[in-house]
Amino acid sequence: xxxxxxxxxxEINDLSKNYHGMNKMALSSLNLKVKKGEIFGYLGPNGxxxxxxxxxxxxxIQPSSGRATILGLDVxxxxxxxxxxxxxxxxxxxxxxxxxxxQYLNYMRDLHPVGxxxxxxxxxxxxxxxxxxxxxxxxxxxxxxxxxxxxLMHKPEVIILDEPSSGLDPLMQEEFYKLLEEAKSxxxxxxxxxxxxxxxxxxxxxxxxxxxxxxxxxxxxxxxxSSGITIFDVTFKDRVDQKALKNIKGxxxxxxxxxxxxxxxxxxxSPLLAYLSKQNVSRLETKTMDLxxxxxxxxxxxxxxx
Amino acid sequence: xxxxxxxxxxxxxxxxMWWIIGAVSLIxxxxxxxxxxxxxxxxxxxxxxxxxxxxVQLFGGSTDFFxxxxxxxxxxxxxxLPLLLGILSINLGNGLxxxxxxxxxxxxxxxxxxxxxxLLTAKAFxxxxxxxxxxxxxxxTTIATVKIVKLDIPLSRIFAISLICYLLNLSFGAVAFAIxxxxxxxxxxxxxxxxxxxxxxxxxSLSGTVKWLSTPSKILPFDYYRSxxxxxGTYRWRNIIYFICLIAICGFVSWFSFRKRDLS
Numbered sequence: 001x002x003x004x005x006x007x008x009x010x011e012i013n014d015l016s017k018n019y020h021g022m023n024k025m026a027l028s029s030l031n032l033k034v035k036k037g038e039i040f041g042y043l044g045p046n047g048x049x050x051x052x053x054x055x056x057x058x059x060x061i062q063p064s065s066g067r068a069t070i071l072g073l074d075v076x077x078x079x080x081x082x083x084x085x086x087x088x089x090x091x092x093x094x095x096x097x098x099x100x101x102x103q104y105l106n107y108m109r110d111l112h113p114v115g116x117x118x119x120x121x122x123x124x125x126x127x128x129x130x131x132x133x134x135x136x137x138x139x140x141x142x143x144x145x146x147x148x149x150x151x152l153m154h155k156p157e158v159i160i161l162d163e164p165s166s167g168l169d170p171l172m173q174e175e176f177y178k179l180l181e182e183a184k185s186x187x188x189x190x191x192x193x194x195x196x197x198x199x200x201x202x203x204x205x206x207x208x209x210x211x212x213x214x215x216x217x218x219x220x221x222x223x224x225x226s227s228g229i230t231i232f233d234v235t236f237k238d239r240v241d242q243k244a245l246k247n248i249k250g251x252x253x254x255x256x257x258x259x260x261x262x263x264x265x266x267x268x269x270s271p272l273l274a275y276l277s278k279q280n281v282s283r284l285e286t287k288t289m290d291l292x293x294x295x296x297x298x299x300x301x302x303x304x305x306x
Numbered sequence: 307x308x309x310x311x312x313x314x315x316x317x318x319x320x321x322x323m324w325w326i327i328g329a330v331s332l333i334x335x336x337x338x339x340x341x342x343x344x345x346x347x348x349x350x351x352x353x354x355x356x357x358x359x360x361x362v363q364l365f366g367g368s369t370d371f372f373x374x375x376x377x378x379x380x381x382x383x384x385x386x387l388p389l390l391l392g393i394l395s396i397n398l399g400n401g402l403x404x405x406x407x408x409x410x411x412x413x414x415x416x417x418x419x420x421x422x423x424x425l426l427t428a429k430a431f432x433x434x435x436x437x438x439x440x441x442x443x444x445x446x447t448t449i450a451t452v453k454i455v456k457l458d459i460p461l462s463r464i465f466a467i468s469l470i471c472y473l474l475n476l477s478f479g480a481v482a483f484a485i486x487x488x489x490x491x492x493x494x495x496x497x498x499x500x501x502x503x504x505x506x507x508x509x510x511s512l513s514g515t516v517k518w519l520s521t522p523s524k525i526l527p528f529d530y531y532r533s534x535x536x537x538x539g540t541y542r543w544r545n546i547i548y549f550i551c552l553i554a555i556c557g558f559v560s561w562f563s564f565r566k567r568d569l570s
Binding site: 019080086095099111 | 310312313409410413414419420421
């Protein structure tokens with residue numbers, strides 16, 4: 001989809017967050033755009049800044065600088081209007097343990113009226129929610145299903161998910177992914193943080209990788225294979241000259257193990273091939289980068305920065 | 307906002323019921339024995355008149371325990387009911403925002419189209435309403451029991467003391483609410499508001515004997531709650547301005563600190 005002003009759902013400009021009393025920025029000059037009808041995966045380990053970004057978008061915390069808009073509305077100044085269009089789900093969904101799921105959903109519906117009850121009923125049925133049990137008596141996964149219903153029941157235009165599928169069994173995860181795809185086909189934008197790479201690869205169109213509060217990569221998953229990074233597993237007959245490999249143009253990373261080397265190269269392969277043609281190579285395998293390798297690439301020491 | 311208030315009250319319905327049962331039982335069980343005391347009032351009063359001045363000050367500077375006003379004041383309104391409702395009020399003030407934040411349920415509330423001001427206002431109204439429900443139950447029980455035991459006190463004075471007792475306790479709750487809205491630890495909120503409540507009682511009580519305490523005691527709400535004067539009809543109504551101002555200041559502090567701060 002071509003990026004125009006009208007089809008941007010989430011726009012983040014130089015958004016930073018520095019928590020009081022912390023030396024390090026929790027989020028540093030984040031710039032990001034997510035389109036309508038797109039599922040964006042936001043990756044990073046614990047403490048990288050994923051939840052900080054989401055809490056800023058939800059106006060739970062205040063930015064130190066920069067701004068973010070959702071559907072053209074400022075997340076701080078127009079917070080209430082923004083939330084009319086948002087569905088939010090946290091992986092650590094905290095609900096009222098003494099309420100039944102039905103009472104909880106009624107409460108949430110009172111706070112954010114749902115026009116069409118049919119869809120709520122459909123969600124309850126598809127996710128097999130136990131409506132008349134107290135939330136405190138439900139398992140972690142069943143609580144998460146209630147939280148999913150409250151986030152999606154008003155058919156939001158933007159869905160913000162923070163580690164959404166934690167606790168769901170594989171069948172329910174699959175149903176949840178279908179719900180996200182249906183929302184996407186309605187034109188909803190889904191912004192989803194996760195560290196479950198399989199989940200992200202399964203549902204997301206595009207990802208962003210965050211490390212120590214900085215966005216270090218944005219990648220379209222549909223084109224991940226053509227991302228430009230190729231991995232060579234090479235076995236030499238002689239000793240590996242790691243320094244020579246590292247000096248080849250385009251080489252991003254070299255890992256050696258005895259006479260074997262794994263070389264990550266971006267862009268033109270010919271300098272590496274030219275070098276290898278002059279060596280005694282006994283085995284050569286190439287593969288394109290998958291999400292896990294991309295993630296590790298950016299997370300290992302010295303990984304690229306955007 | 308109505309929905310928020312409705313669900314807050316609904317969530318606390320069993321707690322409210324138990325507080326009502328507690329307050330009603332306490333008042334009824336205390337006042338129902340008045341006829342026994344009334345028959346021996348003169349003798350009992352003589353023995354209490356010999357109490358040393360310091361001990362008298364702890365009872366609010368009065369040794370009148372057995373006249374209708376003295377009995378109702380000493381047994382219910384001087385310390386027992388303010389203490390009981392104070393605990394409820396501080397508990398509500400501390401928990402209405404603080405517990406939601408501690409349990410992270412506030413995230414779900416604020417993910418809905420509700421402004422922080424509206425959430426805060428709804429929480430404050432819920433607390434005030436719960437306290438009102440229990441206070442009205444206590445007042446109605448007092449009125450009914452006073453009639454049963456023929457305690458000769460005008461109804462208007464019982465209404466007046468119920469109102470001022472409500473305002474006193476609302477001010478304790480407002481202090482707790484303001485501190486919890488700033489995001490301070492819940493224990494700090496309880497600690498400070500309990501100090502305001504009990505410290506006020508002690509300072510006001512002791513200020514009769516220790517004169518220099520009369521100035522600091524004026525800072526605290528208890529000094530403006532003069533239960534005996536209210537029941538005798540000599541209360542200066544301008545004292546309630548203090549409660550109104552304190553509640554308004556706490557409301558402003560709550561709003562100012564909560565509207566833009568980071569949620570934990």
